[in-house]
Amino acid sequence: MNLLSPSTAASTYLSPSAFLPRHLHGFSSATLKFSNKLWRSRKQNTLNLNTERKPPRCGFNIGNNVEIDLLLEKRVIEKMLMKLSRCKRKAGWNKINAKLELKPPPYPLNALEPILSQETLEYHWGKHHKTYVDNLNRQIDGTDLDEKSLEDIVVISYNKGDILPAFNNAAQACMLVIAWNHDFFWESMKPGGGGKPSGDLLKLIERDFGSFERFLDKFKAAASTQFGSGWAWLAYKESRLDVGNAVNPLQSDEDKKLVVVKTPNAVNPLVWNYYHPLLTIDVWEHAYFIDYQNKRTDYISVFMDKLVSWEAVSSRFEQTKALILQREVENERKREEEEKLKSGEATAEIYSDSDVDLDAE
Amino acid sequence: MATRALLSSKTLARVVRANAASHSRGLHAYTLPDLDYDYGALEPAISGEIMQLHHQKHHQTYITNYNKALEQLQNAVSKADSPAVVKLQSAIKFNGGGHINHSIFWKNLAPVREGGGEPPKGSLGWAIDTHFGSFEALIQKVNAEGAALQGSGWVWLGLDKDLNRLVVETTANQDPLVTKGPNLVPLLGIDVWEHAYYLQYKNVRPDYLKNIWKVINWKYASEVYEKESS
Numbered sequence: 001m002n003l004l005s006p007s008t009a010a011s012t013y014l015s016p017s018a019f020l021p022r023h024l025h026g027f028s029s030a031t032l033k034f035s036n037k038l039w040r041s042r043k044q045n046t047l048n049l050n051t052e053r054k055p056p057r058c059g060f061n062i063g064n065n066v067e068i069d070l071l072l073e074k075r076v077i078e079k080m081l082m083k084l085s086r087c088k089r090k091a092g093w094n095k096i097n098a099k100l101e102l103k104p105p106p107y108p109l110n111a112l113e114p115i116l117s118q119e120t121l122e123y124h125w126g127k128h129h130k131t132y133v134d135n136l137n138r139q140i141d142g143t144d145l146d147e148k149s150l151e152d153i154v155v156i157s158y159n160k161g162d163i164l165p166a167f168n169n170a171a172q173a174c175m176l177v178i179a180w181n182h183d184f185f186w187e188s189m190k191p192g193g194g195g196k197p198s199g200d201l202l203k204l205i206e207r208d209f210g211s212f213e214r215f216l217d218k219f220k221a222a223a224s225t226q227f228g229s230g231w232a233w234l235a236y237k238e239s240r241l242d243v244g245n246a247v248n249p250l251q252s253d254e255d256k257k258l259v260v261v262k263t264p265n266a267v268n269p270l271v272w273n274y275y276h277p278l279l280t281i282d283v284w285e286h287a288y289f290i291d292y293q294n295k296r297t298d299y300i301s302v303f304m305d306k307l308v309s310w311e312a313v314s315s316r317f318e319q320t321k322a323l324i325l326q327r328e329v330e331n332e333r334k335r336e337e338e339e340k341l342k343s344g345e346a347t348a349e350i351y352s353d354s355d356v357d358l359d360a361e
Numbered sequence: 362m363a364t365r366a367l368l369s370s371k372t373l374a375r376v377v378r379a380n381a382a383s384h385s386r387g388l389h390a391y392t393l394p395d396l397d398y399d400y401g402a403l404e405p406a407i408s409g410e411i412m413q414l415h416h417q418k419h420h421q422t423y424i425t426n427y428n429k430a431l432e433q434l435q436n437a438v439s440k441a442d443s444p445a446v447v448k449l450q451s452a453i454k455f456n457g458g459g460h461i462n463h464s465i466f467w468k469n470l471a472p473v474r475e476g477g478g479e480p481p482k483g484s485l486g487w488a489i490d491t492h493f494g495s496f497e498a499l500i501q502k503v504n505a506e507g508a509a510l511q512g513s514g515w516v517w518l519g520l521d522k523d524l525n526r527l528v529v530e531t532t533a534n535q536d537p538l539v540t541k542g543p544n545l546v547p548l549l550g551i552d553v554w555e556h557a558y559y560l561q562y563k564n565v566r567p568d569y570l571k572n573i574w575k576v577i578n579w580k581y582a583s584e585v586y587e588k589e590s591s
Contacts, residue, residue, distance in 0.1 A: 127564045174511075227455045228534035229512035229555075265512035284512070285555035286564060294418045294556060 100140075102133045105186035112191055115302050120290045128286055129182045136175040178266040181231060185282050190309035197310040201317050208258045216304055218260045219281075223300045226262040229284040232300075233261050234313070236320050238274035256324070276320040279313045388435055391424050393417075394464055402472035406572045408561045416467070419556055423459030423535070430456055458535035462515055465550050471578035481579040485548075485586040492527045502529050504570040507553045518549040518582070520589055546589045548582040 105125060110118035196202060196212055209215035215234075223232035239255035258278075261269050269275040281303055288299035396416060401409035430452040437445035471477035480486065480496050493499040499518070506529055507516040514533045521528050523544040530541050538547040551573060558569035 123563050131564065227451070228514070286559060289556060289559045293414055294422060 100133055100137055102130050103183060105189075107191055112189065112307060115291075115306050116288075117291050120288070123290070124282075124287060125182075125186070129179065132175050132179045132182065136179060139175065174266050177268050181266065181268055181280065182282070184277065185231075185280050187312050188279050188281070188309055189303075189307040190312070192306075193309045194304065194306040195308075195310065197314055199314065201310070201314050204258055204317075215258075215260070220297070220300050220304065222260050222262040223281050223283050224297050226264065226283050228264060230262060230264040230267070232281050232283060233263065233269050233277050234279040235259055235261055235269050236276040236278055236317065238276070238324060276316075276323075278316045278320070279308065388432060390428050391460060393421050393424055394467065396467050398470075398472050398475065403470060403477070403576045406576045407470070407558075411558065411560050414560075415463075415552075415557060420460070420463040423456045423463065426452065427456035427460050455535050458537045458540075461537045462535055462550055462552070465547055466552055468581045469549050469551075469578055470573075470576050471580070473576065475578075476580055477576040477578055478574060479579060481583050483583055483587075484590070485579070485583040488527055488586070488590075499529070500574055503551065504567065506531050507551060507570045508567045510553055513554040516551050516553055517545075517547050519545045519547050520586060521545055522589060525590060546585065548585050549577065 102125075105121070109121040109125065112121065197205065202212065205212055205215050209218060219232060219234060226232055235258070237257055237259050239251045239253075259275075261275070263269060269277055281300065283296060283300070288296060292299040393416070396412075399409075400412040400416070403409075403412060430449055434446060434449050434453065436442075437449065481489065486496070489496055489499050493502065503516055503518065510516060510531050510533075512533070514531055514536075515538075517528075517530045517532065517538045519528050519530055519538050519541075520526075521542065521544055527548075528545065530538060530545065532538060532541060538545050538550070551570065553566060553570075558566065562569040
């Protein structure tokens, strides 16, 4: 049954499942078919896309023009952009004159043998990842976003919350995230990896999971039970309550903790405010099918034993802590400024209730 | 090698044994259904290697886990352990759905020499022309939906019994078609999980979708359609 959304002129279709209760993390299971007509901004104004252009087309794993079905909500997409725009990954996105480049993993494609074969990396990076980047390039071709680095695209498009029409297509955001996830994934591994982390990170793991072994169990379980395609993450969660990211009134350092989360398809925990990813494993079948066929648990075990680059994870951890500290300092500063402003206004609003000029007395 | 699924004494014996094993607990244990054709019979559209892995590994795993989940469910229900009952639902949906979907899928395929790929005639052919314009239009629609599906899932040609019309739907992961509507009957399902085509087509899902039509068994789809649309 096709329902027409009440405020669009025509073609936004919502399936009946759009009205089902939402998933815990804020995704509805609605499928939105995007047409080249209307896209509502956060402030509920309708924005007309540039209808002279051909409709933005993008698809996963394809070469031809196909409309994309996305399981993402608009709100989620906005959050994705916001989070990615804050993410200070220097080496991630190459700024070059032409299109976005496909960045290779930080090791040769055969370096992860015999755990992940060269063939797997050739297909996973050379075909899948490349397709995502190519599709993204095709999306931004001819728009204002062409010839900018990916990080700039994200920042410009997010436009401090007022998403620009040029980035109207959620498919672009999806491609962006999935390409980002893959970069993150390659950098989470290294030849001769595995073992245990050390220092602050190990202490925090032991504090939040009990022991390193229990963290491993939890991570492996999350990766195995991510039914279908998706990712499992080790993330650092800021001091927020677990219910709808409400502010924690009694913040303490203990509330900043490591968590294991799993996400479906192309989702990244960055979009759930205050989660900072540190480590990821790709559990889409294409990541392990050539080497492990259907034995996902074997792939996960060997990934944790022999591939994880704890150096990369630790350095991300340090960056995250610095970022959080910086944000806290800024928030403090803002709060102090606001208070000063308020106290200033307060004196201005006192009215004398007599005509007597106080100064004359 | 797959054997013909006739009601031979071998098949009957297997069924009886399976039932006997679970009869003591009153729980039906599902078993892997045989294919009506050899693993290599669908070449070159789908390779024998894929068929073997798909049938013997993936489908078998779904069945094993489904049986396990049902047993745990039975225990939980008998002990009135509600949290456990609720916790098992996602495993049942995933593995049970996987078993249902794949059982239909094997019947949706047939070797070329046994009629695979022949367009449907009769009432189903007529219904397709009415609802989609032409057989080619249907194929295009299914391929488009299948290619656009993000991640893992299925693309279906189904019959809406209430409205008595054909629909093309997609479901995510292993959700069976009924999750999109209780009045939907699956006529034809195409598995677009990566395991269904990766070894042969790698990341080019559209090629897989283009080629699979050569081995689709429209006779089965017509039978189901005739039965359900009356």
